[in-house]
Amino acid sequence: MSFVTVFGASGRQGLAQVRQLARAGHNVRAISRRSDPFLGERFANTEVMAADLDDAESLARAVKGADVVFFTRPLIQARDPIARIASLGRAAQKAGVKRLVFNTSLYVPEKPIDQFTYDIAVKMEDAFAQTGVPLTVFRPVLFMDNLLTNWARPFIVHEGRYVYPHRPDLGANWISLDDVAKFMIAAMERADMEGARIVIGGPERLTPPQVAQILSEAVGRPVRYDPCTPEAFSAELVKAFGDEFPDAMRAPTEARIAEFYHFNNDSPIRPFEVDMAPVLKRIPIQMETLRDWALRQDWSDSAKRPPAG
Secondary structure (H helix, E strand, O other): OOEEEEEOOOOHHHHHHHHHHHHOOOEEEEEOOOOOOOOOOOOOOEEEEOOOOOOHHHHHHHHOOOOEEEEEOOOOOOOOHHHHHHHHHHHHHHOOOOEEEEEOOOOOOOOOOOOHHHHHHHHHHHHHHHOOOOEEEEEEOOEHHHHHOOOOHHHHHHHOEEOOOOOOOOOEOOEOHHHHHHHHHHHOOOHHHOOOEEEEOOOOOEOHHHHHHHHHHHHOOOOEEOOOOHHHHHHHHHHHOHHHOOHHHHHHHHHHHHHHHHHHHHOOOOOOOOOOHHHHHHOOOOOOOHHHHHHOOOOOOOOOOOOOO
16 A cells, blocks of 8 residues: 555545545545534545645655645636746655656646647746656546536536536536546556656546536436536636635636637637547546536535535
8 A cells, every 4th residue: 555645635636536546445645724624524544734835845754755646727727837946846856756647637738839828837847846756746627526616516406407608519527626636646656657747537428518417417306407617617717716725816717717618619629529449448446427426416505515625
């Protein structure tokens, strides 16, 4: 079993990683400033530690003794995310970490394509690689768990509307955060995965009306697809963070998210689509469909849910 440091453990993605690592019997150091970052869940062989990506000594403590480091690209970006990436990579390399697994949180092209969000992700990957730390990168395209956040779930539960900024004919391979974590765990000790940069998605490609039909089955009443503009979507997403989101960042972040989804709707790159057959041949994990995922969720008003991140 490995000793794994998980950065961003209090976010939706980090929580899934901690959950799957604990289930697999690994020892986990969960990096979070919150004393209880797991929304009430409890995990064996897991310690919580605070760390600061801008403090070299703090990073050294966070990665000390770790065999593997999991890092997930945060939705709220720092002023200089590349410098933070480089600092973490150097700390991991100096500590003798055997593998750093980077979850980019979104599709990433092989080279810059003149789209801000994607190009920053390319630079973040390269910054890790340049530190010399053994690296594996996963590029998940779209998360099922987005549907549980405060910028999506209330519309589904209270209004019977699946609100998203996708064209009605836009296909997407939705993937659960637990499956993303399983990919990260499956690759972290494999020598052939060092240097790999892999786009991953769910086992099926769905259009928004198909997603709405699946949600109808899971919720137990009709849910219709109600496409919104990227501008309306970005406003809801930023609002969902509440006071956690700095006021000075709200307007520019909304504009950037809106531009990102305009690009995704119109780009010939089709960033939400992925052929998973060769990926699953290389990393054979058992994946869940959106229907399987949706049916195991609690859609009641009393259900605990993350705000956004």
